[in-house]
Amino acid sequence: DTEVTQTPKHLVMGMTNKKSLKCEQHMGHRAMYWYKQKAKKPPELMFVYSYEKLSINESVPSRFSPECPNSSLLNLHLHALQPEDSALYLCASSQGIQGDQPQHFGDGTRLSIL
Amino acid sequence: EDQVTQSPEALRLQEGESSSLNCSYTVSGLRGLFWYRQDPGKGPEFLFTLYSAGEEKEKERLKATLTKKESFLHITAPKPEDSATYLCAVQASGFNKFYFGSGTKLNVKP
Numbered sequence: 001d002t003e004v005t006q007t008p009k010h011l012v013m014g015m016t017n018k019k020s021l022k023c024e025q026h027m028g029h030r031a032m033y034w035y036k037q038k039a040k041k042p043p044e045l046m047f048v049y050s051y052e053k054l055s056i057n058e059s060v061p062s063r064f065s066p067e068c069p070n071s072s073l074l075n076l077h078l079h080a081l082q083p084e085d086s087a088l089y090l091c092a093s094s095q096g097i098q099g100d101q102p103q104h105f106g107d108g109t110r111l112s113i114l
Numbered sequence: 115e116d117q118v119t120q121s122p123e124a125l126r127l128q129e130g131e132s133s134s135l136n137c138s139y140t141v142s143g144l145r146g147l148f149w150y151r152q153d154p155g156k157g158p159e160f161l162f163t164l165y166s167a168g169e170e171k172e173k174e175r176l177k178a179t180l181t182k183k184e185s186f187l188h189i190t191a192p193k194p195e196d197s198a199t200y201l202c203a204v205q206a207s208g209f210n211k212f213y214f215g216s217g218t219k220l221n222v223k224p
Contacts, residue, residue: 004157042201042214043158056210090157100146100165100205105157 003027004106006091012112015081021109023074023091029104031055031097032074034066035090037108043090049074050097081113116141118204120215127192127222135187135200135218143207147185149178150201152217158201161187192222 035043048056065077092103150158164180202215
């Protein structure tokens with residue numbers, strides 16, 4: 001079982017819907033990440049939070065809006081998505097942002113845009 | 115330019131047939147090299163971290179090694195349950211310098 005929990009596991013939404021993805025970790029990690037992964041490709045970094053502050057935004061469209069309510073929780077708010085946004089969305093956490101500690105991943109949310 | 119390249123793209127082995135996966139990297143100032151295993155529909159599962167050339171880590175049938183230019187993941191006497199995509203990732207010096215390789219899909223046949 002992974003120590004990073006993501007909900008829901010699957011999500012189907014229309015292009016006009018608003019939905020949120022949730023991620024939770026209880027390892028005391030202070031860095032949390034959102035990744036997007038398309039089929040047969042490696043994960044692509046979207047956002048990084050360090051000590052609950054947004055540190056990195058990899059030029060992600062504004063239809064994706066991250067939120068870090070506290071050190072254990074990470075949300076990704078979705079609005080007006082496009083079919084090409086269909087992918088596996090992964091959350092990860094690590095002890096710090098310096099990168100010499102591994103990231104631990106959840107099992108992702110499989111998102112389908114109709 | 116920072117780069118991480120994995121080879122081969124896909125590898126088919128018979129059960130018990132040992133082999134190695136390669137991760138070549140060109141980055142400015144290696145902070146850490148990470149190996150992950152990813153099963154279909156799941157998130158990457160952390161396997162190993164390597165920090166400096168000459169370092170080796172082992173876990174069951176897997177052994178990871180590191181040189182100044184590349185890392186190998188050696189699989190000894192693999193079993194069908196070792197079938198997965200193996201991802202290599204590198205953290206270089208500097209903010210926001212974390213790079214995944216494209217992965218090696220391993221298929222072990224009984």
